[in-house]
Amino acid sequence: MWFFARDPVRDFPFELIPEPPEGGLPGPWALHRGRKKATGSPVSIFVYDVKPGAEEQTQVAKAAFKRFKTLRHPNILAYIDGLETEKCLHVVTEAVTPLGIYLKARVEAGGLKELEISWGLHQIVKALSFLVNDCSLIHNNVCMAAVFVDRAGEWKLGGLDYMYSAQGNGGGPPRKGIPELEQYDPPELADSSGRVVREKWSADMWRLGCLIWEVFNGPLPRAAALRNPGKIPKTLVPHYCELVGANPKVRPNPARFLQNCRAPGGFMSNRFVETNLFLEEIQIKEPAEKQKFFQELSKSLDAFPEDFCRHKVLPQLLTAFEFGNAGAVVLTPLFKVGKFLSAEEYQQKIIPVVVKMFSSTDRAMRIRLLQQMEQFIQYLDEPTVNTQIFPHVVHGFLDTNPAIREQTVKSMLLLAPKLNEANLNVELMKHFARLQAKDEQGPIRCNTTVCLGKIGSYLSASTRHRVLTSAFSRATRDPFAPSRVAGVLGFAATHNLYSMNDCAQKILPVLCGLTVDPEKSVRDQAFKAIRSFLSKLESVSEDPTQLEEVEKDVHAASSPGMGGAAASWAGWAVTGVSSLTSKLIRSHPTTAPTETNIPQRPTPEGHWETQEEDKDTAEDSSTADRWDDEDWGSLEDDWSTGGQVSRASQVSNSDHKSSKSPESDWSSWEAEGSWEQGWQEPSSQEPPPDGTRLASEYNWGGPESSDKGDPFATLSARPSTQPRPDSWGEDNWEGLETDSRQVKAELARKKREERRREMEAKRAERKVAKGPMKLGARKLD
Numbered sequence: 001m002w003f004f005a006r007d008p009v010r011d012f013p014f015e016l017i018p019e020p021p022e023g024g025l026p027g028p029w030a031l032h033r034g035r036k037k038a039t040g041s042p043v044s045i046f047v048y049d050v051k052p053g054a055e056e057q058t059q060v061a062k063a064a065f066k067r068f069k070t071l072r073h074p075n076i077l078a079y080i081d082g083l084e085t086e087k088c089l090h091v092v093t094e095a096v097t098p099l100g101i102y103l104k105a106r107v108e109a110g111g112l113k114e115l116e117i118s119w120g121l122h123q124i125v126k127a128l129s130f131l132v133n134d135c136s137l138i139h140n141n142v143c144m145a146a147v148f149v150d151r152a153g154e155w156k157l158g159g160l161d162y163m164y165s166a167q168g169n170g171g172g173p174p175r176k177g178i179p180e181l182e183q184y185d186p187p188e189l190a191d192s193s194g195r196v197v198r199e200k201w202s203a204d205m206w207r208l209g210c211l212i213w214e215v216f217n218g219p220l221p222r223a224a225a226l227r228n229p230g231k232i233p234k235t236l237v238p239h240y241c242e243l244v245g246a247n248p249k250v251r252p253n254p255a256r257f258l259q260n261c262r263a264p265g266g267f268m269s270n271r272f273v274e275t276n277l278f279l280e281e282i283q284i285k286e287p288a289e290k291q292k293f294f295q296e297l298s299k300s301l302d303a304f305p306e307d308f309c310r311h312k313v314l315p316q317l318l319t320a321f322e323f324g325n326a327g328a329v330v331l332t333p334l335f336k337v338g339k340f341l342s343a344e345e346y347q348q349k350i351i352p353v354v355v356k357m358f359s360s361t362d363r364a365m366r367i368r369l370l371q372q373m374e375q376f377i378q379y380l381d382e383p384t385v386n387t388q389i390f391p392h393v394v395h396g397f398l399d400t401n402p403a404i405r406e407q408t409v410k411s412m413l414l415l416a417p418k419l420n421e422a423n424l425n426v427e428l429m430k431h432f433a434r435l436q437a438k439d440e441q442g443p444i445r446c447n448t449t450v451c452l453g454k455i456g457s458y459l460s461a462s463t464r465h466r467v468l469t470s471a472f473s474r475a476t477r478d479p480f481a482p483s484r485v486a487g488v489l490g491f492a493a494t495h496n497l498y499s500m501n502d503c504a505q506k507i508l509p510v511l512c513g514l515t516v517d518p519e520k521s522v523r524d525q526a527f528k529a530i531r532s533f534l535s536k537l538e539s540v541s542e543d544p545t546q547l548e549e550v551e552k553d554v555h556a557a558s559s560p561g562m563g564g565a566a567a568s569w570a571g572w573a574v575t576g577v578s579s580l581t582s583k584l585i586r587s588h589p590t591t592a593p594t595e596t597n598i599p600q601r602p603t604p605e606g607h608w609e610t611q612e613e614d615k616d617t618a619e620d621s622s623t624a625d626r627w628d629d630e631d632w633g634s635l636e637d638d639w640s641t642g643g644q645v646s647r648a649s650q651v652s653n654s655d656h657k658s659s660k661s662p663e664s665d666w667s668s669w670e671a672e673g674s675w676e677q678g679w680q681e682p683s684s685q686e687p688p689p690d691g692t693r694l695a696s697e698y699n700w701g702g703p704e705s706s707d708k709g710d711p712f713a714t715l716s717a718r719p720s721t722q723p724r725p726d727s728w729g730e731d732n733w734e735g736l737e738t739d740s741r742q743v744k745a746e747l748a749r750k751k752r753e754e755r756r757r758e759m760e761a762k763r764a765e766r767k768v769a770k771g772p773m774k775l776g777a778r779k780l781d
Contacts, residue, residue: 009083009085009088009090012081012083012090013036013037013038013081014034014035014036014037014043014045014080014081014090014092015034015035015037016032016033016034016045016047017032017033017034017035019032019033021047022097022098022101028048028054028057028060028061028161029046029047029048029061029064029091029161030046030047030048030049031044031045031046031047031098032044032045032046032047033045033095034092042095043080043092043093043094043095044092044093044094044095044096044148045090045091045092045093046090046091046093047088047089047090048061048088048089049087049088050086050087050088050089056175060161060162060174061089061161062084062089063161063163063174064091064160064161064163065082065084065089065091067160067163068082068091068093068160069082071135071160073127073130074280075123075124075126075127075130075154075155075156075157076127076130076156076157076158077093077094077096077148077156077157077158078093078094078156079091079092079093080092080093080094093158094150094156095150095151096148096149096150096156096158097148097149098144098145098147098148098149099144099147099148099149099155099215100144100145102149103215113305114233114267115270115271115272115273115303115304115305116153116272116305116308117215117216118261118267118268118270118272118273119155119268119272119273119276120147120149120153120154120155120215121155121211121212121215121268122258122261122268122273122276123154123155123156123157124142124147124155124157124208124211125208125254125257125258125261126254126258127156127157128142128157128201128204128205128208128254129253129254129255129258131163132166132200132201132204132253132254133253133254133255136165136166136167136200137163137164137165137166138163138164138165138166138173138200138201138203138204139157139159139160139162139163139204139207140162140163140164140173140174140203140204141159141160141161141162141163141176141181141207142157142159142184142204142207142208142210142211143159143181143184143207143210143211143214144211144214144215144219145159145180145181146158146159147159147211150311151307151311152307152308152310152311152312153305153307153308153311153312154312161174162174162176162181166200183220183222183223184206184207184210184220185203185206185207186202186203186206186207186248187223187246188202188203188248189203198248198249199248199249199251199253201251201253201254202248202249202251203248204254205243205251205252205254205257206243206244206248206251208243208254208257209226209240209243209244210226210244212232212236212240212243213225213226213229213230213232213240213244216230216231216232216233217230217231217232226244227244229241233267235265235266235267236261236267239252239257239260239261239266239267242257243257271300271303272300272303272304275297275300275304276312278293279312279313279316282316282320290320291327291329294317294320294329294330294333295329297313297333298332298333298336301313301333301336301337302336306340309336309337309340310337310340310341313333313337314334314337314338314341314349317330317333317334317337318334318349318353321334321353321357322353327362327364327365328362328364328365328368331357331365331368331369331372332368332372334350334353335350335372335375335376338350338375338376339375343379346376346379347379350376350379351376351379351380351384354369354376354380355384355388355389357369358388358389358392358393359392363399363401363404366396366404367403367404367407370393370396370404370407370408370410370411371407373411373414373415374414377414377415377418380418381418382418382419382420385415385418385419386418386419386420386423389415390415390419390423390427393408393411393415394408394427394428394431396408396411397409397431397434397435402441402444405435405439405441405444406441406443406444406447409432409435409444409447409448409451410447410451412428412451412455413451413454413455416428416455416458417458419458421460424455424458424459425459425460425462425463429459429463429467432448432451432452432471433471435448436448436449436452436471436474436475437474442478442479442480442482442483443480443482445475445478445480445483446475446478446480446482446483446486449471449472449475449483449486449487449490450486450489450490452467452468452471452472452490453472453486453489453490453493453494454493456468456490456493456494456497457494457497460557461554461555461556461557464494464497465554468490468494468497468498469498469502469506469507471490472487472488472490472491472494472510473487473506473510474487475487475490476488476510476511476513476514481519481521481522484514484517484519484522485521485522485525488511488514488522488525488526488529489525489529491507491510491511491529491533492528492529492532495532495533495536496550496553496554497553497554498554499551499554500536500537500540500547500550500551503533503536503537504537507533508530508533508534511526511529511530511533512526512530514526515527515530536550
């Protein structure tokens, strides 16, 4: 039977990448880039080739091999695996780069920040403190070649070849025999008399001073150059001078050196070092401390190195969310760090966490996700949106917190292009119908109209025909003035989606009714829209051949490209009204909204720039040109400024039903928002309660009104009650007959009166039959 010797190098689970070794390492070791065979994860492999006649160097290399395996510290190069044969030694560590090569690359890329250097030196000094104070070991090789940098920018101490015991039980320091390394030896080593008094850390602290000088000034030419600090920062110079002093007795212990540099105003007293120290101890920190840390972290991330954010901060954020119950506070720094990731890394690390966050019942988590959706929506694919995100997002439409309902509406601007047919044309429209008809918050009803106008181009042709006209018509009957304006602007923004018949028979009658609206802002928008629709109808009347071109988008399939036309018509809905609603919620958290006695703020005069145009020129211009020239405006100037918000904050108040879980309503309203349901039209206008003043009667802080009154001031106010459910199907333009409603009300009143009389008669009969009873009296048979 034949036996074949196994090749240990071939069986080794790590392999060298076939390329020249990295330079900058004086001594017997050669540094190679490698990878794990099973996973391909990168590693660094230090290789020592055994050569004949170099027994002393071989013993040094084997001693270093042993030290790597036994020493474990976060600031010492991490040992992963090793291989020892008669021909070579392999030491596998975490993937690192020699400090000299790293500094050179950073200088070419724009230089290394002092923040990074301060933390790097902190790590090296901490490693020396561990060796000297905890292990009684002298490193004996602190220099640029013994320091390495990992992918997060962390500095690691290596070069353990010449380490020896400070207690003297292992003999003296080994001989180096390499001039490049011996130049870092302190001057007292040249004195063989032994009369020089020194501490066990004195030699390593001298070498630390040499390392500091080289980090800031480049390679050390000779020991005499240490007298000139050069580019060393002023806050570090006093402590540096202690390291390179001629008297070894006064060189500080590594622990004291750290303490001195961490003093207020010291070189290592900065936000970057504090952040790193907190992350190192985050597992033992109290939950309140973690919350405060993550809240303040996002302010500092812009000043931190990109590699540090990607490879050190990001894993801690993911761990804090996964296992530490950090909650919503990790979202802001998480998305900030996400900007440094590639698309592939984002998909692997951030998206799974985001998807999991959407299923959270934490309101703070949900609203922050909705507010920052713009930062990650591009990385979400359509199946993920429709199956894992949208089903959770729609719960926000039913939340008792108005801020969440409003933010959910605004998020649909980003989600709509990725929704499938059922979610967009059925589920979402059902929620929008419910919000626009029944939500007690005027700004939320307004934002629902705005959002529908912006996503109208994504709807199917049948849904557009069935929904848009009815929805915008309903908005024009809303008691909240900005909602009526939004309804008019919605018609204008989606003008290309209506047939000529709809424009003439459905839209213009609605707009004409708004020309006598109590609010001048509504009247102005209505007149503007009427002129544009009439111009469009007139141009087709003059040239019927334009009909096909004008109606080309009416029956077209949903097209994302058409959404751009509505991109600017109501930008205020996601800015000004958002802040308005938030202030309403904070100002009146428990008061039910009463829009009856509250005037609506009119748009300031002169908001639209009116231009006198020649009538003949207007008739000759094409419909398309005239429509594009129209400025459909923005209410941002009116509703987002501080002065206006203070007035508008009277419009509606929120009703926080925080004690009631939003989930309790999810099953009760399912049938309420159906398009096929015949929701009743709003009731006829009723006289306002006593003391109600019209909007035109209020003085909004402007100049005193002139003697000439507003001709519209005498008009009856719009219905002040909450809008009732109304279907978005075909509108009944005639509405319910007033007389019919009065008859029904009279019949109901008569029935209640008859019922009351019957109950009184029955009570009287029972009283007579029983007769009066006295306490203590015995009832006779």
